[in-house]
Every structure is written in C-alpha cells, then in structure tokens.
Amino acid sequence: MTIRAVVKGIGHYLPDRIVPNSEFEAIVETSDEWIRSRSGIERRHFAAEGQLTSDLAARAARAALADAGIAAGxxxxxIVATSTPDLTFPSVATMVQAELGITRGFAFDVQAVCAGFVYALANANALIVSGQAGRILVIGAETFSRLMNWQDRTTCVLFGDGAGALVLEAAEGAGTPADRGILSTDLNSDGRFKDILYVDGGTSTGTTGHLVMEGKEVFRHAIEKLAQTAHHALDKAGLTPDDVDWIVPHQANLRIIEGTAKRMQVPMERVVVTVQDHGNTSAASIPLALSVGKARGQIKPGDLLVTEAIGGGLAWGSVVLRW
Structure with a gap:
C-alpha cells in the first residue's frame, strides 16, 4: 500500500475589476498589439482598494471546499503560496484559517514567487505521505498589482491578481504510475540569479518596493529550466511526455509556454493556457489554470498532468499528478 495525496476539489477567485491592455496606453508608451505580441496577455484582474491577498485566498478556498464536498472543519x-502577504506577519494562511472558522490543525505560507504553488504542493504531499495531515488546503494567492512600477512598461503590463485553491486528501494507492494523486515532485533553486528578478523593497529598505525584472534573461532561463524539471519529475514517476494528457504551466508568457511545450515535444493542444485572461498571477497562476481547465472540461478524472513554474530566486520546479 502507498499513500497518495489526491486532489478532491478545486476552485478559484478573480477580482471583479478586469483591466484590458488598452488601459495601459494612457499610463505608459505601449499598445494592445505590443503587449499581445510579446506576452500573449489580453487582460488581467486587479484587486479592489482594500481587497487583500487573504480575501482572495479565502474566496478560492471556499470554492475548493465546496467542489470537494468537504467542510472547513x-x-x-x-498552505498558502504567496509573495504578496497582507502583512510581514502573521501568515496569510493563518488569516484564511480564521476566516474559514478553523480552530485546529496548522497553517503557514510558502514564498517561492511564481514557483510558490509547486513548492506548496510538494510540501503538502510530503506532509500527507508522512502521515502528519490527512487533508490539506493548498492555495496560491497574489495581489501583484501592488508591486508594480507604473512607469516601467516592460513589467507593469504583465501581472494580475487572483487566487486558486485545491484540497488534497490522503488515499491508498498501488504504488504505480496509474495511481491517482501526486506521483512525483522536483524542486530547484539557484540564488546566483537573484538580480534578474526581484522586488527592491523589504526590511533592508523599509519600503514595499517594486518588481524589477530583466526579461530577456528570465526568458532564457525559463524554457530550459522548465523543460528540464518537467522531464526530471516524469522520470521520477516512471513516465514520459507521451504519457502526459495536460501540461498546466505557470502562466507568465505565451512564448515561454510554447517554447517549453516544444522542448518537451508536447503539442499545444495538450497545454492548458489561461495567460490571455489572467496575465501573470505568480503563485496563483497554476491553481487558477487547473480550476479553469477543469471548468472548461479539459481536465478529467484519470488525466495525467504536469505542472511546472519558475520564479525569482531563481526557484523552479514541477509536479506530476494524476487527476
């Protein structure tokens, strides 16, 4: 008998405000065509004034619990993956715990920027497999609009806000790749590349700061590292790209998504793409894409999925799971 962390429910939440590319034309020197051609992004959602990351996370959590048919208690x-917490501390996860009325168990945040949800899934899987938890709510939630430099046309047009969540539950498996649930994980980081993607604020400056990115360098690392980590995770699970039903990638840039799929020799018809509607929502992008993919009827029970992401750190990784 093998214990697997199986997905029981999924949900997401997007703020009401939809921001089309055309809105940026009055702020910076850009155009809808320029943004689409370089990123594939057409629109994104921004949180309302006073709407916090924990608010988005709690809304997504309730949707996932409802989908799973599981009570919050x-x-x-x-586990909340986020780089935009409401406060330096306490964690967003404890705020969600309180909002859901949960007074037992434990809650904590994971910070690996855009790779955060992959890191959170890997941690949740380890907790379930080791017997420390039977059911875990894993959330990716971000309000990246609050980290933008609105004078930097190369970055401010790329990001959006949102949240996605899933419920993982311990279940018995046969220990084969045919099992449902998380089959393998692969995590990596290399701090030598800190300066190509970071926020220039924190306790060292006493400010929240703004996102700073060297786009060409990030692009160069992304395709190579994302394809590599996906192959490593598949190898660990005893599977190949031919076995994959869906790649559900971090939704940062359509060209990165296409380049990674090509490197993995997986056709784009087997890739869930939501970047056009959400922009880059950092740690929220994979659970958002999973939820939307299920709602579209793309992701079905028994499908083999690969999720992969890269973010500041650099930090990157992937998870192979059977839905």
Whole structure:
C-alpha cells in the first residue's frame, strides 16, 4: 500500500475589476498589439482598494471546499503560496484559517514567487505521505498589482491578481504510475540569479518596493529550466511526455509556454493556457489554470498532468499528478 495525496476539489477567485491592455496606453508608451505580441496577455484582474491577498485566498478556498464536498472543519492544514502577504506577519494562511472558522490543525505560507504553488504542493504531499495531515488546503494567492512600477512598461503590463485553491486528501494507492494523486515532485533553486528578478523593497529598505525584472534573461532561463524539471519529475514517476494528457504551466508568457511545450515535444493542444485572461498571477497562476481547465472540461478524472513554474530566486520546479 502507498499513500497518495489526491486532489478532491478545486476552485478559484478573480477580482471583479478586469483591466484590458488598452488601459495601459494612457499610463505608459505601449499598445494592445505590443503587449499581445510579446506576452500573449489580453487582460488581467486587479484587486479592489482594500481587497487583500487573504480575501482572495479565502474566496478560492471556499470554492475548493465546496467542489470537494468537504467542510472547513475537516481540514488539517492550510498552505498558502504567496509573495504578496497582507502583512510581514502573521501568515496569510493563518488569516484564511480564521476566516474559514478553523480552530485546529496548522497553517503557514510558502514564498517561492511564481514557483510558490509547486513548492506548496510538494510540501503538502510530503506532509500527507508522512502521515502528519490527512487533508490539506493548498492555495496560491497574489495581489501583484501592488508591486508594480507604473512607469516601467516592460513589467507593469504583465501581472494580475487572483487566487486558486485545491484540497488534497490522503488515499491508498498501488504504488504505480496509474495511481491517482501526486506521483512525483522536483524542486530547484539557484540564488546566483537573484538580480534578474526581484522586488527592491523589504526590511533592508523599509519600503514595499517594486518588481524589477530583466526579461530577456528570465526568458532564457525559463524554457530550459522548465523543460528540464518537467522531464526530471516524469522520470521520477516512471513516465514520459507521451504519457502526459495536460501540461498546466505557470502562466507568465505565451512564448515561454510554447517554447517549453516544444522542448518537451508536447503539442499545444495538450497545454492548458489561461495567460490571455489572467496575465501573470505568480503563485496563483497554476491553481487558477487547473480550476479553469477543469471548468472548461479539459481536465478529467484519470488525466495525467504536469505542472511546472519558475520564479525569482531563481526557484523552479514541477509536479506530476494524476487527476
């Protein structure tokens, strides 16, 4: 018998305000065509004034719990992947715990920027496999609009706000790649590349700061590292790209998504793409794409999925799971 962390439910939340590319034409020197051609992004959502990351996370969590048919009180742990917490501390996860009325178990945040949800899934999987939790709510939630430099046309047009969540539950498996649930994970980081993607604020400056990115360098690392980590995770699970039903990538840039799929020799018809509607929502992008992919009827029970992401650090990784 093998214990697997199986997805029982999924949900997401997007703020009401939709921001089309055309809105940026009055702020910076750009155009809808320029943004689409370089990123594939057409629109994104921005949180309302006073709407916090924890608010988005709680809304997504409730949707996932409803989809799973599980009461909040049955959750043993909450892990929130975010780089835009409401406060330096306490964690967003404990705020969601309180909002859901949960008074047992434990809750904590994971910060690996755009790779955060992959890191959170890997941690949740380890907690379930080791027997420390039976049901875990895993959330990716971000309000990246609050980190933007509105004078930097190369970055401010790329990001959006949102949240996605899923419920993982311990279940027995046969220990084969045919099992449902998380089959393998692969995590990596290399701090030598800190300066190509970071926020220039924090305790060292006493400010929140703004996102700074060397786009060409990030692009160069992304395709190579994302394809590599996906192959490593598949190898660990005893699978190949031919076995994959869906790649559900971090939704940062359509050209990166296409380049990674090509490197993996997986056709774009087997890739879930939502970047056009959400922009880059950092740690929220993979759970958002999973939720939308299920709602579209793309992702079905038994499908083999690969999720992969890269973010500041650099930090990157992937998860192979059977839905």
């Amino acid at each position: 049955e959750i043993d742990a909450i």
